[in-house]
Structure formats: C-alpha cells, structure tokens
Amino acid sequence: MNNILNHIGIENYIFLSVILFCIGVFGVLYRRNAIIVFMSIEIMLNAVNLLFVAFSTYHQDAQGQVFVFFSMAVAAAEVAVGLAILVSIFRNLGSITIDNLKNLKG
Amino acid sequence: MNTLIAIIGLGVLCLLFEIFNLRKAIVPITIIGLLAVLGLTISEFNSTESYYNNMIVVSKFSTTFSSLFIVLTIFLVALGHNFYENHQSKISDYIAIKIFLLAGAVAMVSFGNLAMFFLGIEVLSISLYILAASDRMNLKSNEAGMKYFLMGSFASGIILFGVCLIYGAMGSFDVTEISELSQSAELPVWFPIGIVLVTIGMLFKVAAVPFHFWAPDVYEGSPALTTALMSTLAKVVAMATLYKLLSVMNADVSESFKMVVVIISMASMTFGNIMALRQTNVKRMLAFSGVSHAGFMLMTLLSLSTSAGSLLYYASAYSLSGIAAFSVILYVCKNRDNEDVVNFHGLGKTNPLLAAILTAALLSMAGIPIFAGFFAKLVLFNQTIQAGYLALVIVAVVNSIISVGYYFKLILAMYTKEPNEERKGTPVIIYAVAVIAIVLNIALGLFPSFILDLLA
Numbered sequence: 001m002n003n004i005l006n007h008i009g010i011e012n013y014i015f016l017s018v019i020l021f022c023i024g025v026f027g028v029l030y031r032r033n034a035i036i037v038f039m040s041i042e043i044m045l046n047a048v049n050l051l052f053v054a055f056s057t058y059h060q061d062a063q064g065q066v067f068v069f070f071s072m073a074v075a076a077a078e079v080a081v082g083l084a085i086l087v088s089i090f091r092n093l094g095s096i097t098i099d100n101l102k103n104l105k106g
Numbered sequence: 107m108n109t110l111i112a113i114i115g116l117g118v119l120c121l122l123f124e125i126f127n128l129r130k131a132i133v134p135i136t137i138i139g140l141l142a143v144l145g146l147t148i149s150e151f152n153s154t155e156s157y158y159n160n161m162i163v164v165s166k167f168s169t170t171f172s173s174l175f176i177v178l179t180i181f182l183v184a185l186g187h188n189f190y191e192n193h194q195s196k197i198s199d200y201i202a203i204k205i206f207l208l209a210g211a212v213a214m215v216s217f218g219n220l221a222m223f224f225l226g227i228e229v230l231s232i233s234l235y236i237l238a239a240s241d242r243m244n245l246k247s248n249e250a251g252m253k254y255f256l257m258g259s260f261a262s263g264i265i266l267f268g269v270c271l272i273y274g275a276m277g278s279f280d281v282t283e284i285s286e287l288s289q290s291a292e293l294p295v296w297f298p299i300g301i302v303l304v305t306i307g308m309l310f311k312v313a314a315v316p317f318h319f320w321a322p323d324v325y326e327g328s329p330a331l332t333t334a335l336m337s338t339l340a341k342v343v344a345m346a347t348l349y350k351l352l353s354v355m356n357a358d359v360s361e362s363f364k365m366v367v368v369i370i371s372m373a374s375m376t377f378g379n380i381m382a383l384r385q386t387n388v389k390r391m392l393a394f395s396g397v398s399h400a401g402f403m404l405m406t407l408l409s410l411s412t413s414a415g416s417l418l419y420y421a422s423a424y425s426l427s428g429i430a431a432f433s434v435i436l437y438v439c440k441n442r443d444n445e446d447v448v449n450f451h452g453l454g455k456t457n458p459l460l461a462a463i464l465t466a467a468l469l470s471m472a473g474i475p476i477f478a479g480f481f482a483k484l485v486l487f488n489q490t491i492q493a494g495y496l497a498l499v500i501v502a503v504v505n506s507i508i509s510v511g512y513y514f515k516l517i518l519a520m521y522t523k524e525p526n527e528e529r530k531g532t533p534v535i536i537y538a539v540a541v542i543a544i545v546l547n548i549a550l551g552l553f554p555s556f557i558l559d560l561l562a
Contacts, residue, residue, distance in 0.1 A: 010274075014274075014296075021263075021267060024263070025260075025263075028256065028260055034252070037256060041256075041259050041260065041263060044260075044263035044267075045262075045263055045266060047267075048263070048266045048267050048270050051267075051270050051271075051274070052270050052273065055270065055273055055274040055277075058274070059274075059277035061277055061278070063221075063273075063278065063279055064273055066221075067221055067224075067269075067273070067279065070221055070224065070225060071224070071266060074224070074225070074228045074232075074262075077228070077232055078228070078231075078232055078235075078255075078259050078262070081232055081235050081236055081255065082235070082255050082259070084236075084239075085235065085239045085248065085251045085252050085255055086252070088239065088242040088248050089245075089248045089249075089252060092243070092245050092248055093245065098252070098256075101248075101249040101252060101253070103245060103246055103249055103327075104246060104249055104250065104253075104322075104323040104326050104327050105323065
C-alpha cells in the first residue's frame with residue numbers, strides 16, 4: 001500500500017482532493033437546486049475524507065482513518081437535518097429552488 | 107470531563123421526561139440540574155487534567171468558559187418556559203436540544219484533540235440548525251434555517267479541510283504534539299494553510315466581516331429565543347474556541363497573520379455599526395451589533411498569551427447584556443409577526459421596569475460606565491495599546507461612539523413616543539431573567555477584577 005503511495009506521490013492525492021473540494025465549493029455557490037447543493041456539500045466533505053485516508057497511509061498512522069468515521073457520521077447527521085428543513089420548505093412553498101427564499105433582506 | 111458527562115446525562119433525562127409525561131417539570135428540573143453542573147464545573151476550577159488519551163483537557167480556561175456557557179444556558183432555558191407556552195408537546199425536544207448544544211460548546215472549549223474540536227463544533231452547529239428552523243410553519247424560520255444550514259455546513263467543510271491539512275503536516279491530531287512540532291524549523295507548507303482554513307471556518311461561525319453575510323438574515327428569521335441563543339451563546343463559544351485554537355496550536359502568531367486580524371477586526375466593527383444604523387428591525391440591528399462586537403473580541407487575538415482574562419470579561423459582559431436585552435424583546439414581541447422598533451414605542455410608560463432594563467443592556471453594549479461593557483472595552487483597549495496597535499484602538503473608540511447612535515434610537519423610541527397598545531400579563535420568569543442578567547452585568551462592572559483575575 002505504501003509502495004503505491006510512493007509511486008504516485010502524496011502531492012497528487014492533495015491535488016485530487018483540492019480539485020474535488022473546489023468542485024463542491026462551486027456547486028454550493030452556483031447551483032440553485034437545494035438537493036444538488038446538498039450533494040455538493042457531500043462532495044466537499046468526501047474530498048476531505050479521501051485526503052485523510054491518503055495522509056493516514058503517508059504517516060503510517062491509523063488516527064486519520066478513525067477521523068474519517070467521525071466525519072462520515074457527522075455528515076450523515078448534518079444531511080438528515082438539512083433534508084428535514086428542506087421538507088418543511090417544500091411543504092410551505094411547493095418548490096426546492098433556493099432562489100425562492102428571498103423573504104429576508106434589508 | 108465530569109461536566110460534559112453530566113450535561114449529556116441531563117439532556118437524555120429531558121428526553122425521558124417526555125416519555126413519562128412530565129412536561130411541566132422539565133424547565134425547573136433542567137434549571138436545577140444545570141445549577142448542579144455549574145457547581146461541579148466550579149469545583150474542578152483548580153485542576154489541570156486530561157482524560158481519554160488527551161481528548162479532553164480540563165484547565166482554568168475551559169472551566170471558566172464552561173461556567174459562563176452554563177449560566178447563559180440556564181437563562182435561555184428559563185426563557186423557554188414562557189416562549190414555548192403554545193408548543194407544550196414539543197418542549198422537551200427544544201430544551202433537550204439546548205442542553206446538547208451546551209455539551210457541544212463545553213467540548214469546544216476543552217478539546218485536547220482536533221477530533222474533539224470538530225465533533226464539538228458539529229454538535230453545536232447541528233443543534234443550531236434545528237433550532238433556527240424550529241418554527242416549521244413559518245416560512246421565515248424555514249428560510250433562516252436553510253440559509254444557516256448551507257452556510258454552516260460550508261464552513262464545516264472548510265474547517266474539516268483545514269484539520270486534514272494540519273494532520274497531514276504533523277501526523278497527529280493531538281494539540282500538544284502539534285504545538286511542539288510547530289516549533290521546529292522545517293514545516294510543510296500545508297500546516298499554515300490548514301491553520302488559515304480553520305481560522306476562516308471559525309470566522310464564519312463568529313460572523314466577522316467578510317464572512318458575516320448570513321448573520322442578519324438568520325438572526326431575523328429565526329424564532330426570537332433562538333436568535334438570543336445565537337447572538338449570545340453561540341458567538342461567545344465560537345470566539346473562545348478560536349482563541350483557544352490559536353493560542354494552543356501556534357503560540358507565536360506571525361506578524362502577517364496579526365495584520366489580517368487587525369484588518370478583519372476594523373472591518374467588522376465599522377461595517378457592523380454602519381449597517382446597524384439603518385435597521386428598523388431590532389433583531390437585525392442586534393445582528394449587526396453582534397458583528398461589530400465580534401470585531402472587538404477579535405482584538406484579543408493580538409496578544410494571545412495575556413488576553414484570556416479580558417476575552418472572558420468581554421464575553422460575559424456582552425452575553426449578559428444580550429440576555430437582558432433579548433428577554434425584553436421576547437416580552438414585547440410575543441405573538442407579533444415582526445420585531446420592528448414600532449413595537450417598542452412607549453414601553454417606558456407602559457412598563458418602566460423592562461424599559462429600564464433594556465436601556466441598561468443597550469448602554470452596556472455601547473460601553474457606558476458602571477455597566478460591565480465599559481470596563482470590558484477599557485481593559486481590551488488598554489491591552490491592545492500595550493501590544494502596539496494604536497490605530498486599531500482609535501478605530502474601535504470611534505466605533506463605540508457610532509454604536510451609541512443606534513442604541514439610542516431604540517431608547518428614544520421607548521421613552522419619547524406614545525404607546526400604541528397596552529400589553530397584558532406580567533410573565534414573572536422573563537422579569538426574573540432580565541433582572542438577574544442585568545444585575546450580574548452591573549456587578550461585573552463594579553468588580554471587574556473578580557473575573558479578570560481568574561485567568562490572569
């Protein structure tokens with residue numbers, strides 16, 4: 001396993017994660033459908049999980065892999081709450097486009 | 107450690123009460139439980155211990171800040187008795203979520219490992235998303251919850267990426283190991299990037315200026331009690347955590363980082379105050395005032411080794427006056443669909459006591475003597491001048507003067523305008539919370555050394 005990492009190089013793992021993370025960030029900033037925004041947040045979190053595992057192998061240390069379990073559990077809880085909020089918005093508005101949420105400004 | 111376990115046990119107990127149909131007893135028993143936890147926390151004050159492989163580190167910093175959070179939670183739970191009157195069937199959920207939020211807050215200030223830090227921040231944020239959207243039939247509350255959720259999980263993603271890069275650079279999540287390793291000369295470039303990303307994420311949570319845009323909308327849309335919680339407890343928690351994170355992980359902050367802190371601090375104060383001047387909604391106004399107070403609290407990051415006491419003092423002064431102000435707002439705006447200044451017209455005639463308390467709370471936030479807010483600013487400015495940032499202090503003083511403008515707008519509305527309608531009922535608990543909070547605030551103002559010496 002470590003051998004493969006030596007061949008590929010830790011930098012390439014970092015580049016891949018950064019690219020995935022940025023895809024997630026742009027998804028959050030530019031997409032208007034709430035479900036797709038949620039998926040983009042998941043891409044951000046999972047890009048980080050990938051990097052955790054890569055670093056864990058790089059350092060020969062299991063802590064990073066354990067942290068991935070924490071962050072996966074947290075992400076699941078977060079999305080559960082987010083979907084619950086989305087359901088109540090859908091009941092009130094009949095749509096899940098974020099652009100419809102414009103009542104608060106000033 | 108015992109604090110954390112006791113708080114979580116109390117939260118579970120709250121949920122059990124619903125099963126046994128003891129909803130009426132929840133608020134009093136929770137308050138008694140929290141008072142017991144407060145005693146437990148204070149009894150741990152002088153011990154410095156770490157538990158579970160350094161996951162949790164109990165120190166003076168963590169016990170004092172935890173005590174402050176517990177006091178604030180007691181006030182917020184007490185206010186809940188009146189606020190959730192019409193939602194009796196759900197009261198145990200609301201109270202239990204607040205208690206779990208407190209558990210997250212305590213974990214955030216007593217972490218010894220970045221895993222605990224991340225879990226604490228997530229427990230706090232997820233509870234807040236639920237509370238922000240808890241008025242589920244109200245579209246405004248839904249919108250506030252959604253915006254807060256999107257911004258909050260975005261910030262969490264950034265914090266997680268920062269934690270990951272720090273781990274990559276150091277090979278460990280333990281903060282003491284990280285701080286030892288960070289003294290060595292050869293550091294991978296990921297380490298500073300990680301610190302910057304974590305700081306950006308925390309500035310989101312504190313609502314400092316380039317990352318504040320969610321705050322006014324979320325504060326306005328959320329139910330009033332949740333707004334009180336966000337602007338007092340959540341802000342103070344995030345600020346204390348940012349302070350602890352920076353002071354534990356890299357004790358000698360570089361000059362360029364300090365320059366960034368100075369600029370963010372100036373921008374937060376100025377922008378927050380100027381935007382607050384033109385608000386008519388009181389919750390929105392307090393949101394912008396919170397942005398400016400975040401700017402003031404960021405000044406403590408400039409002298410990390412000495413300013414823990416002044417951060418604690420400023421945080422207590424700000425949050426106690428926030429609780430007093432919001433308890434009056436809860437009374438005035440109960441059963442109304444907005445919180446405009448119009449609702450406060452003539453409060454000085456119809457209810458002189460509450461009007462006086464709101465005036466005192468706002469004067470404390472503006473920094474007028476005898477209230478704690480004044481001495482908090484005094485100590486903070488003194489410390490910042492000693493650290494050599496005169497320009498920042500000048501901007502801060504000018505901003506304190508600007509802030510008097512919008513606080514007085516509300517005070518004048520209460521005393522000079524005619525009342526538009528009579529308000530019935532005298533909710534004893536709201537009175538009690540408001541009076542106790544403002545008395546504590548004045549007591550802190552009269553004896554500042556009591557708090558300042560705790561973390562000297």
